[in-house]
Amino acid sequence: MSGTPTATTGAGTSPSPTLSGHVRHIGGRAMLGLRAAGRGVVSAARWLLRTWRRSLQFRVVSTTVVLGLVVVSLLGSYLYSEIADGLRRDRVATSEYEARTLTAQAQERWDNTTATTVQELNIIALDLMRSTLTPAGPQPSRYVVMIRGAKNTSPTVLDPLGSGGLGLASVSQELRQAVAADPSRQQTVVNDVLVDGAQVPAVFVGSGVEVPTAGRYDLYFIYPMTQELRTMSLISTAFTLAGLILTVLLGAVAWVVTKQVVSPVRRAAEVAERLASGKLNERMPARGEDDLALLGTSFNAMADSLQAQIRQLEGLSRVQQRFVSDVSHELRTPLTTIRMAGDLIYDARADFEPVMSRSAELLQGELDRFESLLSDLLEISRFDAGAAALELDRVDLRDTVAEVVAAARPLAERRGSTVQVLARGPIEAEVDERRVERILRNLVVNAIEHGDGKPVTIRLRAEDGAVAIVVEDHGVGLRAGEASMVFTRFWRADPARARTTGGTGLGLAIALEDARLHHGWLQAWGEPGVGSRFRLTLPQEAGHSLTSSPLALSPGERP
Amino acid sequence: MDHWRSDSAPVCRVATEGGLTVKGRVLVVDDDLALSEMLGIVLRNEGLEVSHVADGSGALAAFRETRPDLVLLDVMLPGIDGLEVCRRIRAESGVPIVMLTARTDTIDVVVGLESGADDYVVKPFKPQELIARVRARLRRDNDAEPERLTIGDLAVDVAGHSVKRGEESLNLTPLEFDLLVALARKPWQVFTREVLLEQVWGYRHAGDTRLVNVHVQRLRSKIEKDPERPEIVVTVRGVGYRAGPA
Numbered sequence: 001m002s003g004t005p006t007a008t009t010g011a012g013t014s015p016s017p018t019l020s021g022h023v024r025h026i027g028g029r030a031m032l033g034l035r036a037a038g039r040g041v042v043s044a045a046r047w048l049l050r051t052w053r054r055s056l057q058f059r060v061v062s063t064t065v066v067l068g069l070v071v072v073s074l075l076g077s078y079l080y081s082e083i084a085d086g087l088r089r090d091r092v093a094t095s096e097y098e099a100r101t102l103t104a105q106a107q108e109r110w111d112n113t114t115a116t117t118v119q120e121l122n123i124i125a126l127d128l129m130r131s132t133l134t135p136a137g138p139q140p141s142r143y144v145v146m147i148r149g150a151k152n153t154s155p156t157v158l159d160p161l162g163s164g165g166l167g168l169a170s171v172s173q174e175l176r177q178a179v180a181a182d183p184s185r186q187q188t189v190v191n192d193v194l195v196d197g198a199q200v201p202a203v204f205v206g207s208g209v210e211v212p213t214a215g216r217y218d219l220y221f222i223y224p225m226t227q228e229l230r231t232m233s234l235i236s237t238a239f240t241l242a243g244l245i246l247t248v249l250l251g252a253v254a255w256v257v258t259k260q261v262v263s264p265v266r267r268a269a270e271v272a273e274r275l276a277s278g279k280l281n282e283r284m285p286a287r288g289e290d291d292l293a294l295l296g297t298s299f300n301a302m303a304d305s306l307q308a309q310i311r312q313l314e315g316l317s318r319v320q321q322r323f324v325s326d327v328s329h330e331l332r333t334p335l336t337t338i339r340m341a342g343d344l345i346y347d348a349r350a351d352f353e354p355v356m357s358r359s360a361e362l363l364q365g366e367l368d369r370f371e372s373l374l375s376d377l378l379e380i381s382r383f384d385a386g387a388a389a390l391e392l393d394r395v396d397l398r399d400t401v402a403e404v405v406a407a408a409r410p411l412a413e414r415r416g417s418t419v420q421v422l423a424r425g426p427i428e429a430e431v432d433e434r435r436v437e438r439i440l441r442n443l444v445v446n447a448i449e450h451g452d453g454k455p456v457t458i459r460l461r462a463e464d465g466a467v468a469i470v471v472e473d474h475g476v477g478l479r480a481g482e483a484s485m486v487f488t489r490f491w492r493a494d495p496a497r498a499r500t501t502g503g504t505g506l507g508l509a510i511a512l513e514d515a516r517l518h519h520g521w522l523q524a525w526g527e528p529g530v531g532s533r534f535r536l537t538l539p540q541e542a543g544h545s546l547t548s549s550p551l552a553l554s555p556g557e558r559p
Numbered sequence: 560m561d562h563w564r565s566d567s568a569p570v571c572r573v574a575t576e577g578g579l580t581v582k583g584r585v586l587v588v589d590d591d592l593a594l595s596e597m598l599g600i601v602l603r604n605e606g607l608e609v610s611h612v613a614d615g616s617g618a619l620a621a622f623r624e625t626r627p628d629l630v631l632l633d634v635m636l637p638g639i640d641g642l643e644v645c646r647r648i649r650a651e652s653g654v655p656i657v658m659l660t661a662r663t664d665t666i667d668v669v670v671g672l673e674s675g676a677d678d679y680v681v682k683p684f685k686p687q688e689l690i691a692r693v694r695a696r697l698r699r700d701n702d703a704e705p706e707r708l709t710i711g712d713l714a715v716d717v718a719g720h721s722v723k724r725g726e727e728s729l730n731l732t733p734l735e736f737d738l739l740v741a742l743a744r745k746p747w748q749v750f751t752r753e754v755l756l757e758q759v760w761g762y763r764h765a766g767d768t769r770l771v772n773v774h775v776q777r778l779r780s781k782i783e784k785d786p787e788r789p790e791i792v793v794t795v796r797g798v799g800y801r802a803g804p805a
C-alpha cells in the first residue's frame with residue numbers, strides 16, 4: 001500500500017487547490033471582517049486621526065490590536081492549512097487501502113466466474129456493484145464507476161455501471177489514461193465531483209480488473225470529502241472565534257497596561273500645566289519605588305528647584321526694586337538741595353564778577369543735565385526691574401503730537417527748522433499718554449537736532465487696529481547698521497557732533513522700552529546725507545498684538 | 560470750621576505778585592537738615608515764616624505748638640513715616656499739607672493723596688515750582704465781599720468759610736472748600752480736571768489729574784448723602800465735574 005506514492009503526487013492534477021482554496025476562503029472571510037472594520041475607520045477617520053495624535057493610550061491599544069490580528073490570522077491560516085493537508089493525506093491513504101481491497105474482491109469474483117455471454121456477465125457485474133462495491137445507505141461514503149478500459153478491443157462489451165448517479169463523465173480523462181497506461185497499479189487523484197448537486201472535493205482511485213471474455217475493465221472509486229469539509233469548517237469557525245477573543249484580550253491587556261503608565265504621565269502633564277500657570281505649590285503624588293514613582297519624584301524635584309529659583313529671582317527683583325527706590329530717594333534729596341542752592345546763585349549771578357557769573361551758568365546747565373540723567377537712569381532701572389506699568393487712556397494722538405511739537409518749537413526755531421504734522425481724521429488709541437509723549441518728544445527733538453535745519457515731517461495714520469507715527473528728517477541720516485544701534489543704551493553716533501542739549505544716549509533706549517510695554521514697535525531707518533525716519537507703531541486696543549504698520553518705514557517699502 | 564486759626568498769633572501778611580495776600584507760617588517736616596535749611600532760606604526769601612522739625616514723632620507736637628498755615632511734609636521720615644503724620648494732622652486740622660516725595664510711582668502718589676495731602680511736589684524740584692505750590696495753597700481772598708452760594712441742598716458762606724446743610728455745619732478743609740466754591744459759582748459749567756487744577760490748585764501748566772480725582776472723592780464723602788450716587792458734585796463722563804441741580 002505504501003507502493004503508490006507516485007500516483008498520489010505524480011498523477012494528482014491539482015491535489016490541494018480545493019482545500020487550500022478553502023483556506024483562502026477563510027482568509028477571505030477574515031479579510032471581509034477587516035474590511036468592515038476598515039469602513040468604520042473611514043467613516044470616523046477624522047476622529048480616529050485626532051485621537052491617534054492625541055492619545056498615547058489609544059495608539060498603543062490600536063497598534064496592539066492590529067498586530068495581534070495579523071499574528072493570529074497568520075498563525076490561524078498556517079495551522080488550518082496544516083490540518084487540511086493532514087486530513088486530505090489521511091483520506092487519500094484510507095481510500096487507496098479500501099479501494100485495493102475492493103478491487104481485489106472484484107477480481108476474485110470475476111476470476112471464479114464461468115459465465116461467458118454478455119447477458120450473464122452483465123448480471124454478475126450488476127450484482128458485484130450492488131452487493132460488494134457499493135455500500136448501503138442513502139449517503140454512501142463512496143461511489144463506484146465501472147467502465148470498459150481504454151485499450152480494450154474485445155468484441156464483448158458490457159454495460160458501463162455507476163453508483164449514486166455518477167458515470168463516466170465524473171472521471172477525468174487524465175485519470176483514465178493513467179489507468180490505461182498501467183492497469184495493474186492504483187491511480188489516485190483528488191478532484192471536484194458533483195454529488196447531489198453540490199461540488200465537493202473527492203479522492204478518485206482507479207485501477208483495472210480483468211473480466212473474462214470482455215477483457216479489461218476500469219473500476220473507479222470516488223470518495224467525496226464531505227466529512228472533512230465539515231470538520232474544516234468547524235475548525236475555521238473555532239479559529240476565527242478564538243482569534244477574535246485573543247485579539248480583544250490582547251487589546252484589553254494593552255489598555256490596562258498603558259493605563260497604568262499613561263495616567264501618571266497625564267497627571268504629570270496636568271500638574272506641569274498648573275505649575276506653568278503659576279501655581280508653584282503643585283506637586284505630583286509619588287508612591288512606591290517603580291519607574292512611575294521615579295517620574296513623580298524627579299518631577300517634584302524639578303518643581304522644587306524651579307520654585308526655589310523663581311523665589312530667588314523674585315527676591316532679587318524685589319531687592320532691585322527696593323534699591324532703585326532707595327537710590328531714588330537718597331540721590332534726590334541732596335540733588336534737591338543742590339538744585340535750590342544753584343538756582344539762588346544763578347538768580348543772583350548779575351551781582352557777581354564775570355568769572356563767577358559764568359560759573360553759576362555752567363553749574364545751572366550741568367545741574368539740568370544731571371537731573372535728566374538721573375531720571376533717565378531711574379526710568380531704565382524701573383524697566384529692568386519689571387516695575388514699569390501702563391496707565392491706559394483712550395487718547396487722540398494728534399493732540400499728543402501737537403503738544404510735543406509745541407514744546408519743541410523753541411528748539412526748532414533755534415535750529416532754523418520747521419515741523420510739519422500730517423494726519424487725517426482722528427488717530428485714537430488706548431495708550432499711556434505720558435509714555436507715548438516721552439517717546440515722541442525724544443523722536444522730535446532728535447529729528448530737529450540731527451536735521452541740519454531742514455524741515456521735519458510727522459505723519460500719523462490709523463488702520464486695521466494699529467496706529468503709526470513716523471518722524472522724518474532730512475539731516476545727517478544714519479549709516480548702515482546704525483539703525484539698530486541707535487536703541488542701544490548710551491550709544492551716540494558721533495559724540496563729537498555738535499549738540500545743543502547735551503543728550504545722554506538713553507532717550508531711544510527708554511523710548512524702545514516704552515513702546516514694548518505697549519506691545520508696540522519702534523523702528524529706525526536712515527541713509528547718510530538723506531535723512532532718517534523713526535516709526536512708532538502701537539495697537540489701538542491695549543494688549544492686542546501687531547501684525548503690520550499703517551505707514552512705511554523706508555521710502556521703498558509698501559506699508 | 561477754622562478753629563485751629565482762631566487762637567493763633569497775629570497773622571503775617573505778605574503781598575505777592577498777583578496782589579493777593581499770603582499769610583505765612585510754614586512748618587517744614589524733613590529729616591534732611593541741609594534740605595530743610597535750604598527750604599527755609601527759599602521760603603523766608605518769599606517772606607514766609609518757617610519752623611522746622613526733623614522727625615515724624617515730633618511733628619505733631621510741633622504742629623500743635625506753631626499752628627502753621629501750611630505743612631511741608633517729607634514722605635520718608637524716621638520715627639513715624641510721613642503718610643502717618645499726614646493722617647494724624649488731618650485728623651485734627653484742615654491745614655494745607657504739601658508732600659515732598661522722591662517717587663513718581665502711581666501707588667506712592669495716590670497713597671500720599673489719600674492720607675490727606677492737598678498737593679505734592681516731586682524731588683528734585685525747582686524753587687519756583689515749590690513756591691508756586693505753596694502760594695496756591697496759602698492764597699485765600701479773605702477780604703472778599705460777603706458772598707452766599709447754594710449748591711445742591713448746601714448753603715455756602717464764602718467769606719465766612721462755612722458750609723451748612725440746614726442747621727448742620729460741615730467740616731471741610733480749605734482745599735475742599737475751594738473746590739466746592741469753584742463748582743458752586745458756575746453751576747451751569749462743566750469743569751474739566753485741567754481747569755480745576757488751574758483754578759483750585761494754581762497749576763499754570765499741566766498737573767496731575769489724579770489730584771482732582773482723589774479730592775473730589777474726599778469732598779463727596781463729606782457732603783454727599785450717598786457718596787456712591789453723588790448729587791452735589793456730579794461726574795460728567797469723559798469731561799469732568801459739574802455742580803448738581805439744586
Ligand SMILES: Nc1ncnc2c1ncn2[C@@H]1O[C@H](COP(=O)(O)OP(=O)(O)OP(=O)(O)O)[C@@H](O)[C@H]1O
Pocket residue numbers: 442446447450451473475476477478486487491492493494502503504505506507508509526531532
Ligand atoms: N533723527 C536722527 N538722525 C540721525 N541720528 C540720530 C537721530 N536720532 C537719533 N540719532 C542718533 O542716535 C543716538 C541716540 O539717540 P538717543 O535719543 O537715544 O540719545 P540722545 O538724543 O543722544 O540723548 P537723550 O535723548 O538721552 O537726551 C543719537 O546720539 C544720534 O547719534
Ligand SMILES: [Mg+2]
Pocket residue numbers: 442443445446503507508
Ligand atoms: Mg534723544
